[in-house]
Amino acid sequence: xxxxxxxxxxxxxxxxxxxxxxxxxxxxxxxxxxxxxxxxxxxxxxxxxxxxxxxxxxxxxxxxxxxxxxxxxxxxxxxxxxxxxxxxxxxxxxxxxx
Numbered sequence: 001x002x003x004x005x006x007x008x009x010x011x012x013x014x015x016x017x018x019x020x021x022x023x024x025x026x027x028x029x030x031x032x033x034x035x036x037x038x039x040x041x042x043x044x045x046x047x048x049x050x051x052x053x054x055x056x057x058x059x060x061x062x063x064x065x066x067x068x069x070x071x072x073x074x075x076x077x078x079x080x081x082x083x084x085x086x087x088x089x090x091x092x093x094x095x096x097x098x
Contacts, residue, residue, distance in 0.1 A: 015058065015078070023081035024050045027089055045093060053093040057085070060092075 015023070027050050028035055031042040058078070079085050 015081070019081065020051075020054060020058070023085065024054055026081060027054070027086050030086060031090055031093075042090070042093070044097060045090075049093055049096075050089065053089045053096065056092050056096075057089050 024047060028045075028047060029037070030039050031045040031050075032038045032047075033041055033043050033045050035041065
């Protein structure tokens with residue numbers, strides 16, 4: 001299944017609000033600025049900024065890899081909130097701060 005922006009969801013895998021919230025918490029575990037246990041604490045990375053970046057990721061067109069083309073247009077496959085998704089969200093957050 002594909003939305004109008006280039007993001008591809010595996011069949012029956014579009015994220016629910018609960019999935020998005022869990023993914024945001026997962027991102028906070030890695031990058032949360034006020035999380036003493038964050039692996040890579042990142043200044044300005046709060047739940048609010050994480051949700052903004054996640055929303056942009058889930059509705060945006062972010063080419064991921066050369067072999068992931070549909071009709072000649074690069075797309076990315078949402079991995080259900082996996083490592084690649086988390087790293088893409090951090091990249092979006094960092095770009096927003098520039």
